Amino acid sequence: MFLGNKSKSKKPATNPAGTPAATPKSSKAAAKKKAKARAAEAKKAQSVLWYDAITESGVCVLGGGKYSVMLRLSDINYQLATDDRQRELLERYARFFNLFSMGQQLQVTIVNRRLERDTLLGKVLFPEPLHGDAVSVYRSDHNKLVRSMIGESRYSIVAEKYLTLTVSGESLDEALAVLNPLVEQVTNQMWTLLECRAHRVDGPGRIELLRELTRGCYAAGFDYAGMARSGATTRDELAPQAVEFPTRSELVLAGDEGDIWCQTLVLRDYPSWMSDQLFRRLSEVQTDLVISFHISPIDRSESRDLVMRRKAELDMERTDRRRKLVKANMDPEEDLPESLKRSLAEVKDLMHDLDDNDQRLYTTTLVVMVQASSAEELKDRVTKVRQAAKTESCDLAVMKFFQEQGFNTALPLGESFLPVHRTLTSAAVAVMVPFTSQEILDDQGLFYGTNAATGNPIIADRRRTRNGNAFVLGTSGSGKSHFSKWEIAEVLIGRPNDEVIIIDPEHEYRPLADAFDATVVDVHAGSSQVINPFDIVLNTREGDPVRLKAESLLSMLRVLLGGGRGLSAAQESILDRSITTLYHRYLDDQNQPVPTLRSLHGELLLQAEPEAAAIATALEMYATGTFSGFAQQTNVDVSNRFIYYDIAKLGDHMKTFGMMVVLDQVWNRVMSNFGRGIRTWLYVDEFHLMFTNPHALATFLSIYKRARKYGLLPTGITQNVEELLAVPEARLMLSNCDCLFLLGQKKTDADELAVLLGLSDDQIRAFTSVEAGYGLLSFGATTLPFNARKEQSPRGPLLTLLDTTFDDRS
Known part of the structure; x- marks a missing residue:
């Protein structure tokens, strides 16, 4: 049974006369008992969320001296990029992970988020006035076309990307001293290396996302001031009404709009050759899911020691098997198990990567949480997700007995609570590229x-x-x-x-x-x-409007009067003087009309130089003759x-x-x-x-x-x-x-x-x-x-x- 107010209320018992059988005293006791039960149920529902607090600035206090912040990432053009560009991006992504130190944890999260159709329509439909206007018929038709193109689906699925950074500290202030510069560094490096924009998510934004995953509630933002007045906590806001574990491999949350069935899967066995398409395949499944990839850097010296210990283990196993093969009169080299040969080759390659290719080691955990509204729907969606993973030779296993741990590992809180992990190099981590469809x-x-x-x-x-x-x-x-x-x-x-x-x-x-x-x-x-080519804008911020306009007119007149030869310096000087005179005269009395080509023709006739008369003659057919269409107001x-x-x-x-x-x-x-x-x-x-x-x-x-x-x-x-x-x-x-x-x-x-x-x-x-x-x-x-x-x-x-x-x- 659910642990919340899920049962229907019953009418109070009555005596034969139809009056309530309970006394006022017993009614108070019953109400008190119910209130206590509800409080216990709410507290138990809150226990499914494994964090202590989320501050208004967006810092999540995880407990145990750990603190995290979350950044929202823009998508980049990876899937449609050229092969060379993809290789370059993967190399840069690997360099990005090399920036982090031991003790700093990263969580890359892809959330297939639902956008309600009405919300999308609200962005692009134009309000239609009650009484109409000159374009009403086109506005109405526009809205019909948009509705048709967006379709009838209740919502669209959009894959959003997040990066959660976690550090340790004795206090919040100590953690912030590390987190704030780390966020700035990450933001800069994401743009410099990948042209990916990273924006820090504040408390209301972080709660908005988590609320969707824990309660199925799509309300925007969160009122921290109201929370402070009421004495509530963010856990009160995010906790579902109730929690149930119907089987060992499922978790059910009583959400605001109905039950939310959840199942978390983990990638146990990685293929020897990882594809960069795994996240794309998973996020393309049109369903509610969360993909979280946890990454913890291992110290460089410890990385080498770890590999050397693994190499020693494999060498001992190889020696032992050779001894047994010789005793059995079998070839000690040819008859070694393929799995051992493969492991030895992997260790050799790993040593080369660490020594020569500037690679590092990371402890990683990959989980996928699928959500649905019923057990049947959940089963169908999980099947589709597992099939998508298998196309990339990856097997997602169901976490029995660990659904609560898996649920919190999938949420973008910043910590993995599962005992399942795999050690990968920088290059292998970078291959798990989250960038999918923009x-x-x-x-x-x-x-x-x-x-x-x-x-x-x-x-x-x-x-x-x-x-x-x-x-x-x-x-x-x-x-x-x-x-x-x-x-x-x-x-x-x-x-x-x-x-x-x-x-x-x-x-x-x-x-x-x-x-x-x-x-x-x-x-x-x-x-x-x-x-009129003489029209002028006087409030320009580009400089002196008369000088700018005179320069523009001179360019036009060079073409009109000079043809391919252009104008002589003397002719341009005369034109410049005449144009400037006309505009200064206009500025002295702006009640008179703006000058025209006809005005310029008259002004040129007043000039004493013989060149002025020649220009006036050339201008005549454009000022008063056949081509005078541009010579009026x-x-x-x-x-x-x-x-x-x-x-x-x-x-x-x-x-x-x-x-x-x-x-x-x-x-x-x-x-x-x-x-x-x-x-x-x-x-x-x-x-x-x-x-x-x-x-x-x-x-x-x-x-x-x-x-x-x-x-x-x-x-x-x-x-x-x-x-x-x-x-x-x-x-x-x-x-x-x-x-x-x-x-x-x-x-x-x-x-x-x-x-x-x-x-x-x-x-x-x-x-x-x-x-x-x-x-x-x-x-x-x-x-x-x-x-x-x-x-x-x-x-x-x-x-x-x-x-x-x-x-x-x-």
Whole structure:
């Protein structure tokens, strides 16, 4: 029977008249007896947790003078890395373990943690206002699509990694004197050696994780102040309602949402050759489990003595067996048992590793705790876990009579309580690499589809990466436009304070612009929509705004008036003087209009130098003549949060100048938004077309280098990867991107990208010979295959808007 309040309450006995039979005195005695029983039951339930206290800073007092802290580890790109990169990471991981001294213990823990579907949906669904707004129809359809892609499963399984460090000390203060610098060293080394982020977990965070494992409770955090007022302890918070041992090999906890059946398995026999895939195989089992690997360094001198004693034992056994074989007229060498020969060879190799390869020895214990809601479910899950281990030639044994010890060994407390261990070298310990499938589940991210390896949603926030710069690369029909439009729509719907700018050379994004009420600017000489290249942002933090603007205008005019020859020094001096004069006049009276090319033409006519007249003559057709489309005041709403520049009709004669005007307008808006604390998202479709324009290319290179500082998230979109990789400036931009979305590619382009980005064969396969919408996503140090396909029948308004594939269905 359970030891908690599991039985149903009974009605009090009554006499024939229907009144209670018990007297008030006997009722008090019964209540007191029940309260005492409950207290005893609660105390017994707490006894299953083998620690003394957890401080608010996250230190676990284990008792016996031992103290531990826990760090949460980010995943690294190990499983999809190249073979050479994997070998390098294993060598670095081995060097990491060599940092620790005897007496310092490590526990690497993988927790398959449940994320409730509703929690995930809460991250990515957009609130729908009661009375609707201009984008309600698209918001509603977006939410339907997201629900469909995340699926109907109640929860998703995510493998989280933790590292628990344990030291000994006479007191908490003495232990902290060792733990605090050790945590700092570990944090630095994990990043330096493995590019793995390690964050110390505080008391509330540690209790939050343990509570899930001991009570099945998913409440966030813990109130230490409330605990102090009530006189309770963390053990009161973490203890289940009751504990039962129905058999010698199972443990049952009475959790908040029902019984939790637990069974702990231990790896008794290690294969002679360990694979680096064991943890991956185990964590891929879609069930609640905890994998804990305990590692205790052995002193170097003691390591050698240990090996020498083992060698002496084996030598004695070999001598004894030889003697017996000779007496039996058998070959003393050939007829030795294979197990003895193997052990002798292992000891020889071990001596070599210790003496020549800077290896150390460690005492290790590996346990796996499986949890379920019933005995039958537990049996099924344990079978799957053991089968997964057997694929790597490992046998996980059930711990009979030791389930309570195994339970506490599996919990990330920092100590092994089992009498089972195996001695391993640094290299063998490093092979037990915990890094498996990466996930991206940012709290404030956008929804990019699902992880093709795990099926979990990808919720990523470009703002959290090093620079937020991005490229979307894919052949025609790979889904790159659909992918880009989806992100744009999510920004427009879900980030009301952010602004979006699109530069489109082929009308691809025009329907999206119309649907979301963008300011549409048709950029060509005869357009009725005008943007003035003289528009200026006065609140820039880059320096003197007039000087900066004059420099920008001079660059444009060199292209417009100088052609391939450029302008003479005298001509540039005259233009610089005239531009500066116009702006100073404007600054003296900002009620007058901003200068224009027409204003500049008039100012040049007032200059005395003969060069000024020549420049004015050259400028005339752009100021008052045929190509004067850029010579008037801006007449479009550039304050709109969504601006769409259509450059499809920009003729060859004005293409370079027109692009420079557009990019200048874009940067003006970025600087204006930066001054107001607003983020800008810039999308440039058919980005490879910019490569023929050296001025545009140089400007984009500058933008990609400076973007993050000014709250800009630029995105280049192109199908022509070959041209992209052929241009040095484009390769620099690509290398300076923390966000890459690689959709379907030709094999030749994929190979080029693999060389530039250091991609493995598995990563290349993620975006070659795949269906539209599949690809490889890279966010900072995280790289994973993704599926952005959206199935909907019939198509809703958002999917219809985003889809550019010809379809003759009604």
